Amino acid sequence: MKIGLLFGSFNPIHVGHLIIANYMANYTTLDKVWLVVSPQNPLKKYHDLINTYDRLEMAKLATDNSTKLEVSDVELRLPQPSYTIDTLTHLKEKYPQHEFALIMGSDNLVSLPKWKNYKLILRDYQIYVYPRPGYENTELATHPSVTITMTPLMELSATFIRQSIAQKKNVQYFVPDIVLEFIESKHLYR
């Protein structure tokens, strides 16, 4: 099977993530998309990063009724911070029957040269990129491993959702109802 990997902190998962993942699983040659929950992003310093298990649980709840989206906890068992090349190497060994590809926004394609062993990533993996406003121009866009898609976008971020919850704003529809129920029941991001 050809599996697209969408890496993220998912702090929390929101409809922006789900729209991208579902588009990639249905409108490209990918068969499935795995949302890989990163315990610690190597390039981000959070002060409000909640427990990895709660982030994982919300991602699972959000994708429970999908046949094409799955959640992977593989990075919980790997050294931190989570370097994508290391996770890819691990997955390739563990699932030799699958072909793995990467999914990322054009913002990440611009910063890809800062990632660990990025040349190896480009050499060995296909990358499906969705455009993000302000990040249209990067020479990597024409790299043979890169496919630029026409994904519909929803400019929403987990940062905005966390801040909104802290300000007691109603974030219904930014996250699936079941995720909102989880956040409220555990008093997250207050």
Ligand SMILES: Nc1ncnc2c1ncn2[C@@H]1O[C@H](COP(=O)(O)OP(=O)(O)OP(=O)(O)O)[C@@H](O)[C@H]1O
């Ligand atoms: N609204 C969105 N549309 C498209 N891609 C998104 C959107 N929000 C996040 N992404 C992408 O999803 C992946 C996982 O993102 P991440 O979990 O860091 O979410 P985030 O909303 O950007 O979080 P934060 O605001 O906490 O930094 C990243 O590749 C990121 O670029």
Ligand SMILES: O=C(O)c1ccc[n+]([C@@H]2O[C@H](COP(=O)([O-])O)[C@@H](O)[C@H]2O)c1
């Ligand atoms: O491997 C790296 O060097 C590397 C550097 C920065 C980010 N990443 C991965 O990219 C994912 C999305 O990053 P971000 O900054 O858009 O949230 C993150 O969860 C990491 O798995 C990976």
